[in-house]
Amino acid sequence: MRIAIISDIHGNFAALKSTFECIRRESVDLTIFLGDLFGYYSQTVQCLELLLKNKTLCVAGNHDLMAKKSSHENFQNIPSWVWNEIMTWPEEGRIETEFGNILFHHSSPNNDGRYIYPTTFPSDPSFNDKVGCKYLLLGHTHHQMVRFYDSFTLINPGSIGQPRDIYGPHSSWALLDCEQRLIRLKRSEYPLTDFLSANSKMFVEKPTNFKYFFRKL
DSSP: OEEEEEOOOTTOHHHHHHHHHHHHTTTOSEEEEOSOOSSSSSOHHHHHHHHHHTTOEEOOOHHHHHHHHSOSGGGTTSOHHHHHHHTTOOSEEEEEETTEEEEEESSOTTOSOOOOOTTOOOOOTTHHHHHOSSEEEOOSSSOEEEEEOSSOEEEEEOOSSOOSSSOSSEEEEEEEETTTTEEEEEEEEOOHHHHHHHTHHHHHHOGGGGHHHHTTO
């Protein structure tokens, strides 16, 4: 079973579109999205349409939960069908395969919003015992990583819409081949002009949202 793992899209349609073009070349059986469709950039609706078109299995991230709890005043251009879809997203997902179970959340198995970076480790000594799966998939940090524990492997695919461990117009994602026990961390380049054209108004209003694209270009 081959699984594409994506996370933290944040309304960046140009990045998601290019990523799915790469995913299709990998002949995957399933794509899992670890949450945060909303936030930072403007093409949330187009991104959700692409997730649905590719039959993506989704869980909600912290930005999605904040959007669901809002009065929608900040999301007046979002149609009702988007809210109806987001409301169906759980905070935890689990699938069983013949090669081991896969557990996935946005931030952590406790849904506590913590950031598990490549340079930090959970302080809870029973973290290993709480997971109960072969693969644990987490997003939230926008940093790619693979970490091996005694009983499971943690995979963070990084961010589609706003990676924070690489600069410029690149998305980050991961490919898991359960049968071969192979994990590949992937980067996909996308057209910066398409991204800027779609977000030109936001570039003027919230320039700090774009610092990860230009710091080292």
